Amino acid sequence: LAPDHKTIADFRRDNGPAIRRTCVQFVELCRRIGVLKGDCIAIDGSKFKAVNNRDKNFTKGKVASRTAHLVASIERYFEEMIRIDRQEEGEARAEKIANLAQRCERIRQEIERLQEMDRALEESPGRQISLTDPDARAMATSAKGSGFVGYNTQAAVDTETHLIVAHDVINAGHDRDQLAPMAREAKAALGRHEMSAVADKGYFSGREILACHRAGITTTVPRPETSGNxxxxxxxxxxxxxxxxxxxxxxxxxxxxxxxxxxxxxxxxxxxxxxxxxxxxxxxxxxxxxxxxxxxxxxHEHLVDEMRDRMSRDPSLMALRRSTVEHPFGTIKAWMGATHFRMRRLKNVRTEMSLHVLAYNIKRMISLVGVRQLLAAIPA
Structure with a gap:
């Protein structure tokens, strides 16, 4: 069986929800055969590049910066035109001035386009506009000057087997609203009444911690230092x-x-x-x-106090989180290559990530139990 590339592309486009459900069913399979217990999960997010160049993403700050740069260029051209008019003569002078005037006109048109973009930003979600992939957003990264336009991929990973038990793709550049949704999704996939979850300080939110507590999920998230004192x-x-x-x-x-x-x-x-x-x-x-x-x-600050006490008793929890979630993200990014996502729009990007997660989990299970045992478990 060798389907045409168009057949594969159409299947991927038309069956996004089913592909996502397949990821959930594979997690159930891993749990059913006793490989996945899910006592503790690590939650983290990682930024993935979208099919959208930084120059084709606009924010209020970018528009203001580009406009200021263009205005400065016009001022330089005017100064040069004045200098030429005073110091040069003949046809060469007229030709140079005409050439600079054309440049100024092109810049003026670009400034008008940026002003229209600035007005459109008032109504756009997140005050951003991406021209190639409208759902992609500018994402800041830890390295200075290394931000890009992309998506924020969330994953809940089992700390024992390193299997991805839940995942999602969002276009928010922060993680603080994702702790409870990811933890609840992982808990449902694992079929557990109670569960532990660890995450980094980017997930710290009182509301999210309380929501997890009410769902029977014990969270451990370090509190960030918000004061410079x-x-x-x-x-x-x-x-x-x-x-x-x-x-x-x-x-x-x-x-x-x-x-x-x-x-x-x-x-x-x-x-x-x-x-x-x-x-x-x-x-x-x-x-x-x-x-x-x-x-x-x-x-409800007693919940935060209890988290602090858990980290004091077991300082290795944060190291466990790092060693758990970095491996899946690093592996998937290596598969994707330098460009990361190939599809556009959030719903399609979610399907693409689900395929990568499914492939990762299958390869991980082959490493854990072997091909024969995995194939034997699938018909059951």
Whole structure:
């Protein structure tokens, strides 16, 4: 059987949801034959390039930068035209000025096009426009100046077998809303009542952690340092010890910060704590520049405290996460080559990634159990 490339392309285009379900069914097969237990999963995201050059992706910042560059070019051309008019004579002068005038006109037309693009950005999703693949978005990466236009691929990987138990492709450049969706999808695929999940600090979100807790998923996600006070030699919230029994905080100077009031910000219920003795404290300069140091506690912050305690008891959890998720992403990117995705639009890119995930899981299972045992399990 040797189907034509057009037949394969049509099959891939028309059967995206079925291909994705096949990935789920293969995970069920791995679980049924006892290879996949799914006690703990690692969740991570990786940026993959889309079929869209950076020069064909527009944001407000890019439009402003390109417009400023073009305006500066026109100013230089005008200065050059004035110089030529004053210093040169004859037909050569007229020809040079006419040539520069044509360049200025082309730049003016480009500026008008950018202004139209700027107006269109007001209505576009995510305030971005990609001309080749409209669903692709500019993605920042950890390396300076290495961003590209692409997609954010999410994966939940079993820490024991390194099988991908759940995956998705999104066009948001961050991971903070993906912890609960990925963990719940993995839990459903594994058929478990309870499960543990680890992720990096990019996934830290109170809402997501609470959603996982309510779904029976124990998460371990490091809390990012959002304040620069630590680098300045000042105390941060982690330096204040919470006494759950008394519902108070104890500061580095030994003073007690008591509960004052409850407020709501961004849909989160927050409790405020402080003491009135900060003005007399000998180490106030290392603590706050205000009248008193205030501590804010989320109503479900005990979940965050429990995560911190888990990481303190087992510091290897983050190393386990890295060693688990980097292998599948690295392998798939090596298969894809330098260009990564070949298809356009989010729904098609999701199908393409599902095919790669299915191929990865099949090869991984062959390494774990061999071809014969895997083939024998499929008809069952």
């Amino acid at each position: 630590r680098t300045k030699g000042m105390y941060v919230k982690a330096d204040f010890a919470y006494d759950a029994a008394a519902d108070v905080y104890r500061c580095p100077a030994g003073e007690v910060l008591t509960y004052r009031y409850t407020t709501e910000e961004g849909g989160l219920v927050l409790r405020r704590y402080w003491t009135n003795v900060c003005q007399r404290c000998p180490i106030k300069a290392r603590c706050t520049t205000g009248k008193e140091r205030r501590i804010t506690r989320w109503e």
